[in-house]
Amino acid sequence: MGNKVELRTKAEPVTAFKTVDGKKRKAEVLLNVEDLSLSFTQYTSGLRQTELKVISNLSIQAYRGEILAVVGSSGSGKSLLAHSILGILPSNAKLSGKIEYDGEELTQERKEALRGKEIALIPQATTYLDPLMKISDQVIGCVEKKDKGLMRKLLREIFQRYNLKSEVEGMLPHELSGGMIRRVLVSTAVIRSSKLIIADEPTPGLDEKTLNETLSYLKDMADRGCAVILITHDIEAALKVSHKIAVFYAGTVLEVANVEDFKNNGENLRHPYTRALWNALPQNNFQVIKGHQPMQDEVFDGCIFYERCSKKKALCSQGIPELRQVNGGVVRCNNVS
Ligand SMILES: Nc1ncnc2c1ncn2[C@@H]1O[C@H](COP(=O)(O)OP(=O)(O)OP(=O)(O)O)[C@@H](O)[C@H]1O
Ligand code: NI
Structure with a gap:
């Protein structure tokens, strides 16, 4: 991306408070992803090397005892985030930024040691098991x-x-x-005894009963103290069990909202894209916004949602908005305070 803008979130607290059974309890961060960027080295004709950036300055936290849903359109980097945490990226991948697990850096060695044990993947494909x-x-x-x-x-x-x-x-x-x-x-x-569960699209094509059953297992894991990351296209399903929803767009996070923010007309939602996703749901009359998320090779100096945003100002075309904490959530938008 063009302008070099400081994108880090302000020092995130390691703990946050959540209310369980009417009592305030500490929810601890188990996984902290900060400023993660990922690109793939590609060779074009004449052995020319190009870098394809697929994740940019992405920050999220997963808390013990909570389900964090990750939603966003196809190609927004959801699975690649999972693969980055699990350490299963292809060899032409270049990863930068910070991934901490249980207070310590999650190095490739640690990823390999914890994968399938403390850190578990529940994949979409049922071919994951040894036949x-x-x-x-x-x-x-x-x-x-x-x-x-x-x-x-x-x-x-x-x-x-x-x-x-x-x-x-x-x-x-x-x-x-x-x-x-x-x-x-x-x-x-x-x-x-896995502590971090990453479920990548565990529910597509399931009937209502099986869907609810699968969600209840994930909820069960969170209730036992696990941090669960639920990657899904199904916002309605995510809202049934999740505590927080991270909205991905073109390889970064535009908003992390609390599930309560999705009530009513979504007036508590911070980002215009999150509101657009909310309005596109059946109960909100499928109001879809025009356009598509930018492709990886479309370089633009401003906010990545600029083209489709109804609230854009001149400022939004100059530099990427910082990820900021607003009203208990985080948002990357100039027009929210
Ligand atoms: N090995 C690779 N080399 C180059 N580009 C890749 C590679 N793997 C993924 N990508 C690209 O990175 C982007 C993000 O992919 P990712 O699989 O994380 O998307 P996703 O959000 O999980 O999408 P979906 O909802 O369709 O599963 C996509 O545009 C994809 O084409
Ligand atoms: Ni995916």
Whole structure:
């Protein structure tokens, strides 16, 4: 991007207060992503190298005991954020900025050590499991021989909780339905005491009952103290269970709003894009705004939402607005105070 603008959020508090059962409790940050940028090195004709920037100065926090929904149009960088946290980016990816987990920097080594254990992915594709390995072995993972018996007992208890019959333990993935596989993946996170759960589009194409069931598992994990990141296109689903909603646009965050801000006509929402998403929902008469998010190679010096914004001022074409804290949320917009 052109102008070099200071984009960091002001020193974020490590803790915030939330009200649980009428009492104020501390919600601790488990994951802190600050000023994350990601680009891919691409080779064009004549071995010319170009950098394709896909995430720019992105900052979010995931709190223990909370669900943070990440919404935004296709290509806005949601999955790449997940892959950056999990350390599964391709080799031509260049990552900069800060990712802290549990108060310490999340280095590539730490990502690899925690992946599938403390940090769990619940992916969209049900092909995530090994097709040739028995479910029970996959869920339990590598454990010492002496601990096997105990783990099997634990597995049985957890499977029961998620309505998976004991026969499932001996089955192969292709014998399970999509819903069962999702429950197996949730069980895996539970048995391995995962603390950060990243669910990437866990609900598309699900009927109402299965959708609610999947959401309730995520809520269950948050109630147990996990920090859950729910990546989804389905804002209505996100609003059912999430505490906060981060709105992504063209590789950055435009707003992180509390779920309560989505009440009524969305008058408490801060960013014009978040309001536009809200107005596009069925209950708000599908009022869609024109245009599309800028492509990665469209360079513009101003606010990335400039083209589509109904509130833009001259100032908005000069420099990217800072991400600021406003009324309990954060927003990247010049017109909000
Ligand atoms: N390996 C790659 N090389 C180059 N560009 C990539 C690569 N992987 C992803 N991208 C681009 O980065 C952008 C963000 O991709 P990402 O998968 O994070 O989007 P998303 O928000 O998860 O979208 P969706 O909602 O469709 O899943 C997209 O434009 C995508 O084309
Ligand atoms: Ni995605």
